[in-house]
Amino acid sequence: MRAWAGLNIPPEATPEQVKAKQSPPSLRQKLEKVEKQTGIRDPRLDSVKIPEGFRYLWDLFRTVRGGASEGMSGARITWRDLEAYQDVTGISLDAFEVEAIMAMDEELRDYLAERRDGS
Numbered sequence: 542m543r544a545w546a547g548l549n550i551p552p553e554a555t556p557e558q559v560k561a562k563q564s565p566p567s568l569r570q571k572l573e574k575v576e577k578q579t580g581i582r583d584p585r586l587d588s589v590k591i592p593e594g595f596r597y598l599w600d601l602f603r604t605v606r607g608g609a610s611e612g613m614s615g616a617r618i619t620w621r622d623l624e625a626y627q628d629v630t631g632i633s634l635d636a637f638e639v640e641a642i643m644a645m646d647e648e649l650r651d652y653l654a655e656r657r658d659g660s
Contacts, residue, residue: 618646
């Protein structure tokens with residue numbers, strides 16, 4: 542096995558395997574693993590319920606936010622970020638999707654500001 546970027550990833554690794562090696566598991570992944578091992582479900586796994594049919598908006602928000610110039614840091618998603626997303630992916634966002642992304646972004650920034658201020 543050849544080391545890839547010092548991560549001991551074989552050259553034939555899938556993108557999912559590479560991503561798993563590059564980033565530590567999320568809290569959700571850790572909690573799901575504990576549930577699988579113990580059979581005890583942590584209430585935090587049920588804390589966010591996305592309405593039926595709107596999961597794609599959450600995934601879209603996370604994709605745009607993760608690819609934005611400031612990432613998940615709390616800096617505002619800009620029109621330029623949305624334009625870049627559409628240019629790169631070839632996916633055209635409609636007005637509802639843009640408004641939903643901007644509203645989710647505002648909520649995230651408010652939440653991060655509260656945490657930062659200790660409120």
